[in-house]
Amino acid sequence: MKPFTYERAKTPAAAAAAAMRTPGAKFIAGGTNLLDLMKLEIEAPRHLVDVNALKLDKIEATPGGGVRIGALVSNTDLASNTRIRRDYGVLSRAIVAGASGQLRNKATTAGNLLQRTRCPYFYDTNQPCNKRQPGSGCGAIGGYSRQLAVIGTSTKCIATYPGDMAVAMRVLDAQVETVNAAGTVRAIPIAEFHRSPGDTPHIETALAPGELITSVTLPAPIGGSHVYYKVRDRASYAFALVSVAAVVQRDGSGRVAIGGIAPRPWRVAGADAAMGQGAKAVAQPLLAGAKPTEDNAFKLALVERTIGAAIAQARETA
């Protein structure tokens, strides 16, 4: 690990200012992803701004009937919250489908949104990777790509967004609230938060340098039956090959977002519109324009079948 200086920030704006002031600075909250990457020197911040004392650890009601989740609420606390379990079950389900108990105790809401891909070529510093070292090429294209993305990719990168929590937030139309060094706040719709790789796969989110996530808001509950159906190589503690976050209403209408197949949580209006017409009709618009590799073409069929399984489970639990 490269040496770094360290400070504990007292307020969100001060944290953002500290990150702007010091070149090569990064925020650290749970640290479960950042420290892993720092040990491998994939990340090498020169300065860490510890944000754990910012008191952004509450879950509160919003005037609009929704909920505001502090950036530092741990994954365990979010999944366990009574209101989240009752009104936003898909979010609880997605969180407990990911990582391990130890990691969920430390990982935060904002940190989970910002976790980086587990593409093996990103992790192996002997391999080229446009995300890790812009312009070095992509080892995954033409390489071992079983886990990797089938849609939303570019000629520079086929890595997936690895998380589960954000897939549920996508289906719930969450907004990401931030503050910058000047104290200016803004809300970024989750649909615009994670970027497509294009020619700059190392730029992964809409956040500006030094911009700090302060909370995530969810709109008022939409009812329905909430399901997070995750397919992976092990029964527990593994990243998704394909995951489906679905909210299904009694009449069969609903919403669906997919994880494990794209550089961002994947949701398409046409798929929501096709809910109620069977898994094939829902999968088709989601996968239109897919460019799978030989290794991961199985994900196309798996998406349709996992949607089918998720809808069936939603009916059972309705």
Add this chain to the structure above:
Amino acid sequence: MANVTEMEISRRGVMAVGAASAMLAPLPAGAQVPAPKAVPVTMKVSLEVNGTRRDLEVDTRTTLLDVLRENLHLTGTKKGCDHGQCGACTVMAGGKRINSCLSLAVMHQGDEIVTIEGLGTPEKLHPMQAAFIKHDGYQCGYCTPGQICSAVAVLAEIKAGIPSHVTAELTARPMVTGAEMRERMSGNICRCGAYSNIVDAMADVAGADIAGVKA
């Protein structure tokens, strides 16, 4: 060894991207470019470890795991993968189980840390330690301190009503079942494969009816 590897990567990286793209600026943080060696930074930190206050001055890079083992000589906590995948380094921080390898010591200023040494002693075992012996919940023993810390926390998490991936009803209280314990222990790997006896030990401590636990 680490330096040799690093130099090889840098050379290879430079050859791969070529002179033209090496001129591109600015590279993002974390990009591997030859840079002047940064100077190690030390900081003071106080931890409450197994009920005793410990004042330390450590390199900011030091993980909680390395402080416990190398500075405080509490070698019960084990380093397995050092990347949060195996669970051998599991300890309690502020009453919650965490991977001590994925946490910096300086981030635990004032925190209460409990390691395997703080759970019980050879003369006065924690009930979970006694149950692991009774049920033969280990072979080589390397993962065992992490397994025991995690097992104690798992029962507390179920009691606190924290849901898991296998909890059928999100709005109901989770129960101590074989499926619940297995799912919640998935962050602790045992290469000897003592899993079924570990679940037996946990069920014994929980006073759970373990019929079907091994299914």
